[in-house]
Amino acid sequence: MTALSHLKGIIFDMDGTLVDSGLDFAAMRVEMGLRPGIPILEQLGELSQADRTAKEEILHRHEFEGAKRASMIDGADRLLQALAKEGRPMAIVTRNSTVTTRHTLSFLNIGHYFDIVICREDGPHKPDPWAILEICRRWKFTVDEVVMVGDYELDIQSAQNAGCPSVLFTEGKAPSSVEGNELATHVATHFDELYYLLAPREDSI
Incomplete structure (x- = not known):
């Protein structure tokens, strides 16, 4: 059993974690x-x-x-497919707008993976823990049964504020170069590391 294999639900940030929109x-x-x-x-x-x-x-x-112009970050789609096969629910919490988020998920054909999508218009945004707590309420899970996966300090802070585990995904960058890295309970520099942290049952991606 790996570090996060016992968790029931997975919450992802979108841009920079699953998707690259090239925003400057x-x-x-x-x-x-x-x-x-x-x-x-x-x-x-x-x-x-x-x-x-x-x-x-x-x-x-x-x-x-x-x-x-959005594209999937390498390995993200294969991870989502593997997690979906396991039947664990997945959600997105993003500071992007609802319109932008819906377009991105539709454009990349990944919206069907997510039970819940929470955008900035829906309530207090990260680092406020509201979205994570609201997802737990809807899923009927406790906060220690979910994990927040994100690439930015605000993602990790929101998890800490909610009291749930977190994974900082750095997409190849040194974790020490990301603000807030010390707050994360786990770190993954590539999707293969994230894959094995979350423990899909397949042998590889």
Whole structure:
């Protein structure tokens, strides 16, 4: 039995974890006139409604352009197939918009894998634990029966805030180069490592 094989449900971040949309967040901040190095949604939350609306139009444009060119991260589809065969439910928690997320999942034909998809309009977004707790409520699982898999500090923080295990997926980067890596309960640098952490019954991907 591997580290996470006992878990009942798997929660994934989308962009950067399963999907590559090629979003340049630094360029997005520059175009929106936002401060560097600070998450975009948090900065938008500080603005007046008029200013926020104007900047959200820029955000939506970048996100939707990313959705139209999105591709699967190597190994992600094979992992989803293997987990689906096991019958463990899967969910997505993303800070992307509902429109962008639906387009991406449809474009890549992977929406059918996920029982639940929670986007930024649905409630408090990561690092708030609300989405993880809401998924547990719908699945009727306890927080220690699920895992949050993501590539960014906010994913890991949301898991820590919810009290569930987490996997930081670095897509080949050194874990030490990712902010918040020390908060993750597990780390996977490639999908083969993630595959064996989650323990699908097939021998290999």
